[in-house]
Amino acid sequence: MEEDETVHYDGAEGGWGSVRGIVETALRERARPAALDTLRRQNKAGGFMCVSCAWGKPKEPHTFEFCENGAKATLWELTSRRCTPEFFAAHTVSELKTWADYDLEQTGRLTHPLRYDPATDKYVPCGWDEAFAAIGAELKAIDPGAAVFYASGRASLETSYLYALFARLYGHNNLPDSSNMCHETTSVALKDVTGSPVGTCVLADFELCDAIFFFGQNPGTNSPRLLHPLQEAVKRGCKIVTFNPIREKGLEVFKNPQSPKEMLTPAETKISTLYLQVKTGGDIAAITGMMKHVLAKEAELWATEKRHVLDVDFIAQHTDGSDAVKAHVEATDWSEIEAESGLARADIEAAADIYIGAKRSIAMYGMGLTQHVHGSDNIKLLVNLFLMKGNIGRDGTGVSPVRGHSNVQGQRTVGITEKPELVPLDKLAEQYGFEPPREKGLTTVDACAKILSGEVKAFVGLGGNFVRAIPEREMMETAWIKLRLTVQIATKLNRSHLINGEVAYLLPCLGRSEEDLQASGPQAVTMEDSLSCIHGSLGKAKPTSPELKSELAIIAGIAKATLPPNPKVPWDAWLGDYAKVRDAIEETYPEQFHDFNQRVFTPGGFYRGNSARERVWKTKSGKAEFTVPKKLNSWGIGDKAGRWRLMTLRSNDQFNTTIYGYSDRLRGIEGTRDVLLMNPDDIAAAGLVEGQIVGLASDADDGVDRQVGGLKVTRFLLPRGCLGAYYPEMNPLVPLSWHDEESKTPAGKSVPVRIVT
Template sequence: MLIYPKSHFQPYTHASGGWGSAHSVMRILWREQALGKAPAALLKQNKPDGFACVSCAWAKPGRPHALEFCENGAKATAWELTSLKTDPAFFAEHSLSELREWSDYALEQQGRLTHPMRYDPITDRYRETSWAEAYRDIGAQLKAMDPNSVVFYASGRASLETSFMYQLFARAYGSNNLPDSSNMCHESTSVGLQESIGVPVGTVTLDDFEHTDCLFFFGQNVGSNSPRMLHQLQDVRRRDVPIITFNPLRERGLERFVNPQSPREMLTPASTLISTQYHQVAIGGDTAAITGIAKALLAMDDQATEHGTPAVLDYDFIARHTEGFEAFTTYVRGCDWAQLERQSGLTRGALEAAATVYARSQRVMLVYGMGITQHRHGVANVQMLVNLLLMRGNIGKPGAGICPVRGHSNVQGQRTVGITEDPKKVPVDLIEQHFGFSVPPHKGLCTVDACEGILDGRVRGFIGLGGNFLRAIPDTSRMEPAWQNLQLNVQVATKLNRTHLLPARAMWLLPCLGRIEIDRQNGVPQLYTTEDSTGCIHSWRGSAEPVGPQVRAETSIVAGLAMATLANGCTIDWQAWNDDYSRVRTAIATIYPKIFHDMETRMAEPGGFHRPIAAAQRQWETPSGKAQFVAPVTLAEDDDVNLAEPDRDVLQLMTLRSNDQFNTTIYGFDDRFRGVSGTREVIFMHANDIVRLGFAAGQQVMLTTAIEPAVKRQVGPFEIIAYDIPEGCAAAYYPECNPLLPLWHHAERSKVPAAKSVPVRLSLPHSSV
């Protein structure tokens, strides 16, 4: 199972989308043996009468396209509707020790889990169990444990109904340990935006794309991570709206796009130019680049004042709606251009070109992803983007605002309904009033804290609602041995992954329905809801028959565990909620009335309904009642790992995804847009770095973290690929490079792992570092 196809690299010169996407979708439909079920499901994907995509959280339009899915969304559907099955016979044949030698791809390629399983340490195999036995024994284990030692993790795919129930179960049990996938990607957004503009989410909707006259992209690869957004970008470009991109690598989705739903484009050489300016910022250079743009704007404004022409900055907006402007401008003026150019990796001319287009535009949107958030100063990065918008009043008017692009399909929504380790972020009074239990007052564990607790033994139990936790987190080589000291490990999942293969003393694998499958309770198909990246809440329902009779809905599994675990005192009728999800939605509306009032009616509206976002109305729910300019404390985004200038053999490594994966799910070994096929064990480097470090393209090397030598963090061998990336920078795939990322290298205040800048050294496979 460790045999890979022969690797190959050939630069990809075609546009994103087009026939390449069509061929890729057909290949996975065939491979997953899903040609019978998937085509019908794809017609319902992201439709009002269908299901919400299993993949990314990009917005679903009220007037959908005929085919409202992208290449990766189609792959996710085929992956879930596969005819392949991982049943009890499979586990009888394979021990966990054997399966740990398989690749991530090989594990998930075995197909859907079909029966509840319990680990047998004597045989080192999972054996089939009953749901009644699983609930009873897990509940007994939880009753005997200290609630503060148990972690309730959520991956971001669960519905609003399931997420709401899950956090109530954890808190009624006595634990606020509710880490989730947001801790690993966009918690820097939640912290930064809340402090700056009073809301933890973005301010734009799909409608704003129709009114904007300029778009900026920072650290977001739309072609692989949210391809459906390319429809909005194509429409924007047809209006001749400039798109200015800052990203270390040149990504095809941000360069050119061929719409697979356009016969003209599919049958001719036509394509759409996406980025009108493309600036390859150095890894960790975003704050310096944004500061440079702000400095150029201030210079233009000074010149306007001198010549008596209209101001470049929106001083009326700044005076009425913001504070901290003077301190911010003092900081910006104090930065010299040489420092900004060196830190950003860009020329003054490039930054002035971006600023000039911004100054000419009246309605500007900033779109960003984890290239901004996954740094030591990721929160400051987010706030710098806000500063840039505030300078010209570009929040709170049509076509303008900030747009963080979330990853997993309901990661934003589960936060909205209470998946958070911080009880201050949930309506404790209403929960206690309506459900008859006391919410623990102390703050629980986020993802980094949970990992530290596993390492030092404070965490004894782990319940995983989806995901592949052990592959997603940093410091894998240290975490995996510690994981096996857990007393309890319960995993709710659709497919087998590595987290399921490192046994705790007691371990269960509970198979759940996929999102595309019909969830019937007492014979009645149930509706679900999710929240997308733009704060829009949609209802949806499954359309395919379940993979088997023993698979249960996530909502049912949470209810079953809660009923088996909780003592008297909690007044929630878990069984009634399990029988009718509309009762869960009634409870959600009771606890969060401002957002979810009349939820049962509003969720059926075309395109769903938007949660109220005060900042979009220029209402600032901050302590001062105004939006905040926040000056950064440093231009170095990762100053906890900065090395001395003479360390020229160290490269700054960023992790990234291929277009053949979603999060930790690997669909295949090809990364078409980057020209890689047959492997994921590669490192992308600038040709000059390859030569000066004494290597050659195609050579195999080991990657070793260049800090904390007492702990050896190493991966490889990886093949060197000469690529268009700034000098001194390198890139390789996630999650393969997670062992290189120290657990302590995370964003200040948000604790998001700083995976976008890890200092590494290269060596030959036979040498040691």
Template sequence: MSTEDLPKPSGPAGGWGSLRSITRIFGHAGTEAAALDTLRRQNKPGGFMCMSCAWPKPANYHPFEFCENGAKMTLWELTSHRCGPEFLADHTVTELREWKDHDLEKEGRLTAPMRYDAVTDRYLEVSWEEAFADIAGTLNRLDPDSVVFYASGHAGLEASYLYALFARLYGTNNLPQSSNMCHETTSVGLKKVIGSPVGTIVWEDLEQTDLLMFFGQNPGTNSPRFLHPMKALKDRGGHIISFNPMREQGLVSFVDPQNPADMLTGRETTLSDQYHQVRAGGDVGALMGLCKAVIEADDAALAEGSARVIDAAFLEEHTTGFDDFAAVVRETPWADIQTASGLTEAALREAADLYMSTDKVIAAYGMGLTQQAHGWLNVAMLTNLMLMRGNIGRTGAGITPVRGHSNVQGQRTVGIAEKADLVPMDKLRDLFGFEPPQKDGMHIVDAVEGLAEGRVKAMISLGGNLVRAVPDRDLMERHWPQQELTVSVATKLNRSHLFPGKTAYILPCLSRAEEDIQATGNQAVSVEDSFAMIHGSCGHRTPASDRLKSELAIVAGLANATLPPNPKVTWDEWTADYGRVRDLIEATYPDDFRAFNARMNQPGGFHRNIAAHRREWETESGRAEFTKPERLDSLDFGDRPGRYRLVTVRSNDQFNTTIYGYSDRFRGIEGTRDVVLMCEADIAEAGLRRDQPVTMICDFEDGVDRRLSGMRVIPYDLPRGTIVSYFPECNVLIPIGHHDKLSKTPASKSIPVRLEPA
């Protein structure tokens, strides 16, 4: 089979393909034409902040400051379709379990609060007052430690702050969040080595950098607005190096939809100067190779008496542990590095040469690094590489984890955290006159294990589709309905709603793009982006139903019904005026939110107080810390015949668990998601053929049979032993215990599987 037979992208990232894809979703969702005016306001001061990824919003914005993925999310959310009480009365929950995820959401916006009725197996309409009172009654019968308050990463800072306050007033720190499943490795890993749990760059650094290095991050699908600064870098003569098992179109070429000349001529910008297809789980080895080339060059420079390659002055003033790290690097053979990474010594030296010859470097990474069994070591090794030449904490240089959900980082900032020491409990005590719980709460992995063991009795979900999003899907679907209470705050129907607890509610909320009218008028909310910039957001669309409440109003309503009166806790006043909540946030986190209300609509946002950005290291040693690696891969399993490393990915037609359609144009996969992508050599060695049906079987030996049938083999350009299929379908194959060793982030980017012909 020739490479001509392999699936191919329909075109570069951006360009007419992007516009056609947006137009298709516009028609598919039945979105009203007036929603196009909403796109005009997206990611601009006075408008609303995108509900998709957490990519920053520049002060000098484009006329259309949205990307393909952000536009799809907005149009999908502002659909004219309605999933009202009539629809839910016409369909049993058992029947709806047979529907596809895409079809459930396509029914449209939820319009009224609903309670599950086990007798009829249907959701029935209730009043908000009934819902709040019934939920409160159940909560007050339960041990607070048996209740989990989950947040998806969407709700604004104001609702998130009150949600965390509600949980702690109730008596628990069980506040897991969607970062537990994606970038918790960053929060733990970066905090350990540089003292800051988030990235170190701001927008101006992007404008002045000379080299971008990507590791396990796909901007074309996950953060398309990143493509504009990437193009700007190439236009000014800079370079891009990418490390990723798949050749992703968003790292290969781009046609700028904002540039009329590019659109008319089809002129493409070639993005990656070098593209290295590292093995799944091989990033530690690749980073070791880069570090080894740098140290060898520095050793040679010392021997010759020429200028140092490493930034010795920076290392002396700001770091610790370099000598021990360098000793391990020198002792590691190139042959072992090549085996672990799947890359040649020559390829790694080529990348290292460009790194060493460039003064200002930014390293961007995504879940390809974090969702590994030793993902913390991936993050630490990348930090090692950047520290050697002083590429953290100065203009044009730094490290940037690219976050997925629009406020996933901000929710952590304002208190949605299961670890008690991450929250200023003394401030909460003084502000609200209560004794906050001091015991750490449950991580999402703990919560799933608690479900299986019967320790978790209730789950409140502020957004999200948790049953579908977490590993061990069969375990989740089996145990989720055994809870005493399940509550979901949502805009649309999703699979989690189809596994109701003994008492179960769906509470429909406003979209961020919609007006949020309270006693003092239309309310603004705020979010934090990946660069730790805070932005105001104000919706202008007419709500999908007059029975919807804002996320903040729902949180306050639940808390008001559940908790005893407290003169310092004024839920009604906070609901009437969100500015009062921002005052509370400022009082709780004064360094980060100084003059919050006055600055929230500042173009480009205002920056939180990130110490590592200023080369201040809030680590145990007070310095940036080099990490001595003890392994060359990030796996918790070994290779053996017939075992593959499965990487789960998202398509061009989805956001997290939201499936817009079945067109993954960047990978040339159309009309289906039931595929497994393999290199031709692996297909031949396994005795398989193109389009052959197979079953993927988890190859962990823990006594649990996990399998996904009906998959079709597609030849693809991938490293040997690495195969690829889609999230969330493949979650059924992931054991809940297959996670990063420090952060417990599920290791969804290297799952041991074998294939069985159908």
């Protein structure tokens, strides 16, 4: 199969295509003049931190330190469109449920606090004090364990810290966040094998590495600023090897929009030295194959030259379990590896040879590894490979998961977690004079299960589009309206705001780009990037509406209406001066946040540290752990006739559930999201034709009928047996039980389906 037989994009990532994408979004959003100043200050010390991805910010930024999707996120937030009480007076909630996701968000920024009126089936304006009092009364009327406090990944460290504190003062650890749906697998797997739940790299490592290995991550769409250090690495001779079912443009070729030479000439940079289209769910087999070749070369070179490929001293001193992994890998036949990975032995060995030849290597990955039934094994196997040559805990080496939301990692750092063992509860008890709950809270999947069973009575959402993002959507929406209370804190209207409990409030908040003026003056907030660096952010744009409150102010207002007074919990003082919140964070986490207020605007951020980077292994054995996988594939179910492996995708005009438009330029798909991507040979073998409209049905072994229809068969360069379609439209096909076995992250990258004609 050749690329020219399929839908594809002929250009490079970046270049004039990115510029055009930004301009089109600016025109569509009718962006305010403040957007230009905000973009100028974006991701720079003393400026505004992007609300899109969590990639690191350099000490010495480019003139324009934003990417296409980062600019889209800013323009989306600073739109001149307004979603006012007059809009809601003209439309019932039932009508709005029929609107597309894109059309809902195109109504613009929310301007007033709103209460759902079931008598008219409309949102009606209400006062802030009225909303806080009513929400507080509802929360006080139920068992705290029956409430869920969800957080999307955009809320600042200050807001996140107070939100988590509010939950525990109220009496529960039910604090799922968007990490539960994407990188919780990382947090669980890395903690098991390295003792640290986050990646070990910093930006400087990308200036020193000799090879980078990418698994299941698409920087061109999800984190385009990452392409700058990748391009610089390639230009100095670093080799990049990519394992991904789809040939993503950002990992093939890049034209730097910041380079006049590249913009005005045909010059561009080839990114991947080797690009291997592994089957979805086949990464364990591919990594096992690499390890098998590394071990074979170790035996060969030691026998002939008395020279090691492995870092035998590191393995002996710093690791545990290597003998069991070696035996497992050597016992695995190449025929199994090729069948499960969909790759030829020679290609896997070529990738392994690059790894062997590199003195310093970095592993990068995204949800293509985490969102599988055996996603934790994907990550643990990748760590195995990197432990073999001591590629963790040295400059220029490490494991670097690429996070999505701009502060999703930071929220976990300051206490938003359902796992009480990850929070210094004794310190909080001393600091605030209360006994924190010690029971394990609810993950996203657990929360959904208890909403279905009727055990959860209240849901508070700090941002996000929870009902749209979760699996089992049809069943969940039916159960959702039986909740007693739903509260959504948001900037724009989305579908989750239309699936309401008996009592429902929609509370509009300031965007991060907007000035947050409190009693002590303009307020800065902070967030953590994927590389464990903390950055300050100062919004300066005029707020969308004088009625808006900051996220922190909304949390404080609800907390004060819910909790009894506590002199050790100064909500008003915190609200008046966010520096006092940072002082509280420093007191709770002194090792990571010492001198917090003095370091807020450190160029490039300040590093909060990582024990695994220092080769201090906080694991059960006190060493880095080699582990044997349960299976050779990560998708958790056998192949059979008529069963396909569906991977859900984000488009170039999308960030998570936010749809900016209908252009997936980097894949050559325009004007629609209702497509089913298939290998041309699979189309023929299935008796289908290009352009045919089909449906997908769940093929999980649970007897539940789940279907999505209206998908146009589209020829695309994919491994045989694999399908691609867009998230969140495909969420109805994902069973709630279909998740990583260890982290409960929904397994949206390998969903068993049948094609329905």
